[in-house]
Amino acid sequence: MYKATEKLFEICDYGPVYPLSIFDYADKSSIREHRDAVEKEFADMDREKKSLGKLFSRIRRLLPGAEIPVVFTIISPYTQSIFVVDSAVYLGLNHYLGTDYPLYESFPDYVRRLKVRGRIPVDMAEAIIRTSYPFRPTSDYPQALSRMAYEGAVAEAVMQVADVNEQESLGYSDDDYSWLRDNEHDIWDIIVGKKMLFSSDTDIIRSLIGVGPTTNVISPSSPGRAGRYVGHRLVQSYLDANRSASLESLFSHEFYDNPSLLSLAGYNP
Incomplete structure (x- = not known):
């Protein structure tokens, strides 16, 4: 616990660990305002322990190159709910207090709907996979296709190790997911027709893949991260x-940077 706290304080730039610095950290408004709600919501974490145990077992089997970190639960002062450092992962429980939690009221719907306990295994899987x-593209200027393929690989890996469907892995509401399926x-056609597929424009x-309410380069009506959805398809x-391709092979640049990827995939929506 001391080493984990020491690393957390280093990340947060809180200086060395000693009783007064721990008190100061716990007394920060960004920590204190969530404390009662976190203690009440997560008084019993048996559900999370079981689901994470199953998650780590699948990761060991399907992604043998991944490192399984030690999990530490915290109240996080950051907008990032989970972050991995060395062999530890910090899980900010204050990011999973439910869509009706009063301090989430200012968040947009596409953010608030993901702040529920059921997302913990999904977010944990994605954090471990990305870390x-x-x-790691071979070019300093990777193309959109490469990044979309990588994002699709992440979504597929999350599905398999967290045992969730595509919609849950990508984090879409029913309406947004239906829109993407209906308009795939x-x-x-828009991505190809507007020559975005091989673009290196950041x-x-x-x-295409960034978090947001919409994917404007596709359509004002398109849900956010539409490029990630297509990448998974x-x-x-x-x-x-x-069929002989392993899940782990999808994270090699030989896959997502392969100039023959489109022909190998035969993707035809």
């Missing part, structure tokens, strides 16, 4: 056509 298998062909890539098509 263990970061995006049109989304692909603004375009950020718009591409990955599913690739796995259907290449």
Whole structure:
């Protein structure tokens, strides 16, 4: 616990660990305002312990190159709910207090709907996967296709290790997910027709996969991160056509940077 606290204080720039600094940390308004709600909501964490135990077991089996960290629960002063440092992962319980939690009222719907206990295994899986298998393109200017394929690989891995469906992995509401499914062909046509697929423009890539209410480069009506949805569809098509491919192989640049990826995947929405 001391080493974990020491690392947390280093990350948060709170200086060395000693009784007064721990008291100061606990007394910060960003920590104190959530304390009662966290203690009440998470008085019993048996559910999380069981679900995370199953999650880590699947990760060991399906992603042997991933490191399983030690989990420490905290009240996080940051907007990031989970972060991995060395062999430890810090789980900010104040980010999972339910959609009706009063201090979430100012958050947009697409953020607030994900702040529920059921998201903990999904978010934990994604944090471990991204840390263990970061995006490492061969080019200094990766194309949108490469990043979309990587994001699709992350979504697929989360589905398999967290035992959730595509909608849960990607974090969409029913309406947003239905819109993406109904418009998948049109989304692909826009990405290809506007020459975004092989673009290295960081603004375009950020718009396609970045968190937000919409994907404006597709349509004002499109839910956010539409490029990530299409990326996962591409990955599913690739796995259907290449059944011997392992889950771990999707995180190699030989996959997401492969110039023949489109033909290998045979994606045709």
